[in-house]
Amino acid sequence: MKDLHTPGPVSRPVPRAVNWNRLQDDKDLEVWNRLTSNFWLPEKVPLSNDIQSWSQLTEDEQTLTIRVFTGLTLLDTIQNTVGAPALMADAATPHEEAVLSNIAFMEAVHARSYSSVFSTLCNTAEVDEAFRWSQENPHLQAKSRLILDEYDATGSPLKRKVASVFLESFLFYSGFYLPMHWSSRARLTNTADLIRLIIRDEAIHGYYIGYKFQRALEHVTEAERAEIKDFAFSLMFDLYDIEGRYTEQLYDGLGLTEDVKHFLHYNANKALQNLGYEALFPDEATRVNPAILAALSPGSDENHDFFSGSGSSYVIGKAVATEDEDWAF
Amino acid sequence: MGQAKLIYYSSASGNTQRFVERLGLPALRLPVSAEGPMPTPLGPYVLVCPSYADGKGRGAVAKPVIAFLNDPTRRAGLRGVIASGNRNFGALFACAGDLLARKCNIPVLYRFELAGTDSDIDRVRAGLETFWRQECSIAT
Numbered sequence: 001m002k003d004l005h006t007p008g009p010v011s012r013p014v015p016r017a018v019n020w021n022r023l024q025d026d027k028d029l030e031v032w033n034r035l036t037s038n039f040w041l042p043e044k045v046p047l048s049n050d051i052q053s054w055s056q057l058t059e060d061e062q063t064l065t066i067r068v069f070t071g072l073t074l075l076d077t078i079q080n081t082v083g084a085p086a087l088m089a090d091a092a093t094p095h096e097e098a099v100l101s102n103i104a105f106m107e108a109v110h111a112r113s114y115s116s117v118f119s120t121l122c123n124t125a126e127v128d129e130a131f132r133w134s135q136e137n138p139h140l141q142a143k144s145r146l147i148l149d150e151y152d153a154t155g156s157p158l159k160r161k162v163a164s165v166f167l168e169s170f171l172f173y174s175g176f177y178l179p180m181h182w183s184s185r186a187r188l189t190n191t192a193d194l195i196r197l198i199i200r201d202e203a204i205h206g207y208y209i210g211y212k213f214q215r216a217l218e219h220v221t222e223a224e225r226a227e228i229k230d231f232a233f234s235l236m237f238d239l240y241d242i243e244g245r246y247t248e249q250l251y252d253g254l255g256l257t258e259d260v261k262h263f264l265h266y267n268a269n270k271a272l273q274n275l276g277y278e279a280l281f282p283d284e285a286t287r288v289n290p291a292i293l294a295a296l297s298p299g300s301d302e303n304h305d306f307f308s309g310s311g312s313s314y315v316i317g318k319a320v321a322t323e324d325e326d327w328a329f
Numbered sequence: 330m331g332q333a334k335l336i337y338y339s340s341a342s343g344n345t346q347r348f349v350e351r352l353g354l355p356a357l358r359l360p361v362s363a364e365g366p367m368p369t370p371l372g373p374y375v376l377v378c379p380s381y382a383d384g385k386g387r388g389a390v391a392k393p394v395i396a397f398l399n400d401p402t403r404r405a406g407l408r409g410v411i412a413s414g415n416r417n418f419g420a421l422f423a424c425a426g427d428l429l430a431r432k433c434n435i436p437v438l439y440r441f442e443l444a445g446t447d448s449d450i451d452r453v454r455a456g457l458e459t460f461w462r463q464e465c466s467i468a469t
Binding site: 026027030033034037038040196199200202203207210211214215269270273274276279282283286293296297298299300305306307308326327328329 | 340341342343344347381383384385387388392395398399401404409415416417418419420421422423424426432436437438439440442443444446447448452453455456457460
């Protein structure tokens, strides 16, 4: 019988118990609170209200929608099982590890949500076919490969964060475009509500990982900072190249490719901003169809703002919940 | 540079900081902590303020901004708010602006995402110039 007390060749050190009353970085608690108060499950969204709307889509539109969602499922799966756990090993604080464990779990919720859409709206054979399609699609596989190579254990913690922000804040959007497009035409509006919950989560993930990237950059030399920036822009170019082809393959049939590409440019710039970098695409290339922007943030453009000159007068904002105890007036 | 007519809050992520730097106008930064030393505005000013709301709109305005505005003398100079946020937060995009407008009875002058685009910078520069001209003509 083996001696159970003999330690293995590499014995993992016992971690320190996480003390949330001793923070090294206030952002950890701020983001933890945001993420946990935003927690949701797909059961919250009445997807079955979309059954009739689904039946009004053409067969091609249905196939496209299922394929787009299997592509998104793959990205969420990667982030759940590889991306967030890889970042945990690089965490600068124990609280960051805890936040990343929340991020990992929510990615599993997102991946699971697409299957809720499928089981509500689609038949099993169509869905199985689409999952097969995603496994064989060269563009989807190529972008996954580029990200996974950076997540590799031998890679650099800074590069892993760049890859992660690009996945969270850029790669999802060729897919997110479609439910926003349907929503702008009053199709699949409940599914769009569910996608908006995912988009909200991914925005916080991209923001937080981008913030941690900027903090980590403070500890490296000027030369390393320059090298990382070159790496980030070069990875963005490579991913954009693949995204362009993926977009054409998916959306040429509906004549939406150019519209989607504007949305990609816009989100690529936002991903770079999350890392603290300047925009890559010029403003004229990032003018997103206003119907898509309105689907992304419904109602938020009803109040005119003063400098856009879009309204004759400005409107004082609508009521939102506040923590009144903080305000003395 | 002249007297600062912009006051802004930027968290450690630095998006609003980068926006204000690119504007190139004199500006005072609020402390990252609500207990930090508050700047004293010397006249009317516009606030540049990011939004941090959760899914229900709670916590939209950062604590140091609330602490700054809780002082009636400082609050009296507030003429408008430029709010930032992320459209990915849906209907709550830049909602700190709406909240401050309602609380302080001032207009939302502009909204932008994250650190803003070049067009945002141009529009805000031009907008502020017109706005202060109008403010001066009302005041005299």
